[in-house]
Amino acid sequence: MEVKIQIPEVKQQWPNPINTIKIGATKEEGGTRTSTVTVGGETTLPFYHFEGKIPHPPVVAMEVWDIPGEDWPEAVKEPFAEVMHDPGEWAKRCVEYGADLICLRLKGCDPNGANKSPEEAAKAARRVLESVGVPLIIWGCGNDEKDNEVFPLVAEAVAGENCLLGTITEDNYKTLTALCTAYKHKLIAESPVDINIAKQVNILAFDAGFKLEDIVIFPSSGALGYGIEYVYSIMERTRIAGLKGDKAMAMPILCDIGIEVWGVKEAKAELPEWGDPRKRGPLWEATTAYVYLLAGADILIMRHPEAVRATKEAIRRLMGLDRMGGEGQ
Amino acid sequence: MILIGERINASFRDIKQAVLEKDKRPVQEWARRQAAAGADYLDVNIGAVSKKPEDMAWLVETVQEAVPTPISVDSTTVEVIKGGLKALDGRPVLINSTTADDRKLEQLLPLAVEYNASLIGVAMDERGSPQDVARRVENGAKIFAAAIEAGLTPERIFLDPILMPIKFMQAQAKNVLETIQQYTMLSDPPPHISVGLSNICSKAAERSLITRTFLVMAMAFGLDAAVCNVLDDELINAIATAELILNKEIYSDSYLQAFKMRAARLNLERRP
Numbered sequence: 001m002e003v004k005i006q007i008p009e010v011k012q013q014w015p016n017p018i019n020t021i022k023i024g025a026t027k028e029e030g031g032t033r034t035s036t037v038t039v040g041g042e043t044t045l046p047f048y049h050f051e052g053k054i055p056h057p058p059v060v061a062m063e064v065w066d067i068p069g070e071d072w073p074e075a076v077k078e079p080f081a082e083v084m085h086d087p088g089e090w091a092k093r094c095v096e097y098g099a100d101l102i103c104l105r106l107k108g109c110d111p112n113g114a115n116k117s118p119e120e121a122a123k124a125a126r127r128v129l130e131s132v133g134v135p136l137i138i139w140g141c142g143n144d145e146k147d148n149e150v151f152p153l154v155a156e157a158v159a160g161e162n163c164l165l166g167t168i169t170e171d172n173y174k175t176l177t178a179l180c181t182a183y184k185h186k187l188i189a190e191s192p193v194d195i196n197i198a199k200q201v202n203i204l205a206f207d208a209g210f211k212l213e214d215i216v217i218f219p220s221s222g223a224l225g226y227g228i229e230y231v232y233s234i235m236e237r238t239r240i241a242g243l244k245g246d247k248a249m250a251m252p253i254l255c256d257i258g259i260e261v262w263g264v265k266e267a268k269a270e271l272p273e274w275g276d277p278r279k280r281g282p283l284w285e286a287t288t289a290y291v292y293l294l295a296g297a298d299i300l301i302m303r304h305p306e307a308v309r310a311t312k313e314a315i316r317r318l319m320g321l322d323r324m325g326g327e328g329q
Numbered sequence: 330m331i332l333i334g335e336r337i338n339a340s341f342r343d344i345k346q347a348v349l350e351k352d353k354r355p356v357q358e359w360a361r362r363q364a365a366a367g368a369d370y371l372d373v374n375i376g377a378v379s380k381k382p383e384d385m386a387w388l389v390e391t392v393q394e395a396v397p398t399p400i401s402v403d404s405t406t407v408e409v410i411k412g413g414l415k416a417l418d419g420r421p422v423l424i425n426s427t428t429a430d431d432r433k434l435e436q437l438l439p440l441a442v443e444y445n446a447s448l449i450g451v452a453m454d455e456r457g458s459p460q461d462v463a464r465r466v467e468n469g470a471k472i473f474a475a476a477i478e479a480g481l482t483p484e485r486i487f488l489d490p491i492l493m494p495i496k497f498m499q500a501q502a503k504n505v506l507e508t509i510q511q512y513t514m515l516s517d518p519p520p521h522i523s524v525g526l527s528n529i530c531s532k533a534a535e536r537s538l539i540t541r542t543f544l545v546m547a548m549a550f551g552l553d554a555a556v557c558n559v560l561d562d563e564l565i566n567a568i569a570t571a572e573l574i575l576n577k578e579i580y581s582d583s584y585l586q587a588f589k590m591r592a593a594r595l596n597l598e599r600r601p
Binding site for chain 1: 578579580581582583586587590591
């Protein structure tokens with residue numbers, strides 16, 4: 001006797017697509033970029049091609065600082081050793097390595113470090129813009145007071161370029177939100193591994209008159225153990241809420257991989273019994289990036305060229321682009 | 330929660346007057362206010378003022394001129410409902426309502442199909458309003474089955490277990506809650522479940538408190554739609570809070586604002 005068992009339909013229809021966000025502006029659009037980046041627009045969970053559309057593949061931004069990365073571990077400093085003195089040259093090198101965007105981190109502005117001036121920060125941003133054609137992410141030094149002094153000049157210096165600036169937090173969002181409105185930049189909303197605060201920051205920015213469609217969520221990133229697990233589940237919940245219709249959660253998600261990975265001992269330690277850190281580090285970074293891709297990352301900020309290469313290859317495969325003849329966006 | 334704004338109803342004196350005098354102003358004022366408050370649908374009802382389909386058509390057109398919000402065409406008379414449906418400009422519509430009466434179902438289901446409308450089915454039959462759970466469930470299930478048979482999906486079916494005034498029929502509120510729970514088990518996904526919320530507090534003191542307490546309890550049982558006063562801030566805040574507690578919305582400190590934000594969003598999205 002033949003028994004036929006019907007396999008139940010498991011496809012879900014989600015009512016609300018994730019916002020689509022474009023970063024960078026070409027000459028025609030009032031900027032000087034030779035390429036732009038578009039992310040988001042998903043109508044389903046990460047890489048559920050059978051269920052919905054993932055119109056834009058995730059992208060990789062590479063990290064550049066306004067000062068040399070003195071504290072970068074050797075394994076990841078090496079590929080940039082002779083260009084770290086100049087953010088422009090550094091950015092060019094990243095583009096050669098395949099960066100879709102550059103993330104300029106204004107570490108040099110940190111008052112507990114080099115304490116560079118807002119003018120110097122603006123100059124570094126211009127320098128990167130003039131050196132490469134890809135769009136730009138600009139990340140503050142993390143000191144609220146200093147960032148609020150630096151960003152007015154920086155946001156103006158890159159006006160028209162449709163950059164992604166960050167970050168705003170629950171306690172410090174007014175200045176940067178106003179600047180991004182005035183100079184038409186996009187905004188990174190940061191929360192400390194806390195989905196409730198992630199939503200709160202978005203509502204605060206919306207209340208301050210900013211468009212939800214111009215926000216990218218940064219839920220914080222981890223590169224080890226519980227850190228990864230917490231962020232992973234927050235990203236999943238965020239994405240599901242967004243797809244279900246929560247407009248304050250339907251944003252593309254950004255993950256700051258490089259800075260986290262190259263801070264953990266497992267990736268950077270010079271311990272021969274753990275294997276060559278020149279291999280271990282990039283492998284750790286690529287693996288971490290892969291985890292976040294599966295959790296729903298749209299933008300990954302990374303450091304090591306080998307990790308970037310492996311991650312971009314992984315994205316092509318996850319998007320099924322190899323099969324379709326390798327077409328990008 | 331699907332919010333159906335109750336205010337454009339000729340049982341209210343100002344709307345009655347407006348319908349009689351064909352004065353658009355009060356109708357459009359209520360349309361705008363309810364839309365701004367986040368109504369998903371605007372209920373439109375000419376009540377006992379008129380039996381003329383063209384009066385319903387006028388009311389629907391008047392609302393459509395003012396706001397892009399979907400409309401709930403509300404009448405006990407099929408011809409009047411038809412008048413409203415014909416006046417529609419293509420926006421989503423809810424027919425309010427059929428009963429479990431065969432003649433009503435035979436007339437209204439084809440209309441729902443023709444206009445791609447959603448349909449409220451009130452758990453009433455030719456014998457009148459049920460006083461127990463069993464008949465409410467029986468009637469609801471009958472409407473549900475007939476609607477599915479006609480080609481409607483569960484998302485387009487709203488079942489109404491009939492809410493009655495707590496002051497006069499105190500035992501019925503609990504029966505309604507139990508019925509709601511039964512309705513949620515009709516299918517997966519279940520149909521929407523809706524009530525005419527203001528019925529509960531008719532002629533009572535503490536109307537607002539009774540209304541929102543019932544609503545929150547009903548939401549816990551599975552209610553997900555209501556014809557109600559969307560301008561009652563305390564009611565809206567209670568709904569927003571109940572959605573948090575039922576884990577339908579992600580908590581944020583500004584969750585009340587987030588709920589109101591949806592009003593702004595709804596109106597932006599519908600802007601042609």
